[in-house]
Amino acid sequence: MAGIELMSAAFDDHAPIARRYALEGDDVSPPLSWSGVPDDASELVLLCEDPDAPSGVFVHWVVVGIDPHSSGAETGSVPPGGTALVNGFGQRRWDGPHPPPGDEAHRYFFRLYALGEPCVLPDAPTAEQVHEAVEPRQLASGTLVGVYRR
Numbered sequence: 402m403a404g405i406e407l408m409s410a411a412f413d414d415h416a417p418i419a420r421r422y423a424l425e426g427d428d429v430s431p432p433l434s435w436s437g438v439p440d441d442a443s444e445l446v447l448l449c450e451d452p453d454a455p456s457g458v459f460v461h462w463v464v465v466g467i468d469p470h471s472s473g474a475e476t477g478s479v480p481p482g483g484t485a486l487v488n489g490f491g492q493r494r495w496d497g498p499h500p501p502p503g504d505e506a507h508r509y510f511f512r513l514y515a516l517g518e519p520c521v522l523p524d525a526p527t528a529e530q531v532h533e534a535v536e537p538r539q540l541a542s543g544t545l546v547g548v549y550r551r
Contacts, residue, residue: 404542409434409511418498433447434473449512450528461498468483508547509547512544517538
């Protein structure tokens with residue numbers, strides 16, 4: 402399967418995410434850029450999940466319907482054409498890292514999927530539901546991991 406290169410001008414892969422992007426900071430989404438989306442993709446889906454959350458995998462952001470011809474999203478912006486679904490905080494937006502104080506650094510997986518056909522998700526999907534919906538339609542994907550601790 403083809404790979405999408407997913408990057409951020411705000412942090413490198415497996416590097417700390419600045420407080421600005423965290424819930425306790427300005428709580429704005431980090432800038433993202435990508436390349437390598439297949440020409441035949443019909444939409445992109447973005448998921449940001451924290452697999453280290455005490456309650457299980459926690460969803461910070463899910464955006465569907467992203468324009469497959471786009472190349473990124475600016476700080477604090479939903480990717481072009483995208484619609485944010487309800488995250489683990491019960492909001493239709495980005496809500497940044499907020500691990501329990503004293504925890505080891507949590508990992509935040511930003512995953513971008515290029516789909517051959519649109520997928521249907523519940524209004525407030527779990528990370529597992531997103532993975533199950535995109536997997537059979539996936540043409541390519543890319544992952545960027547940031548870390549954060551309080």
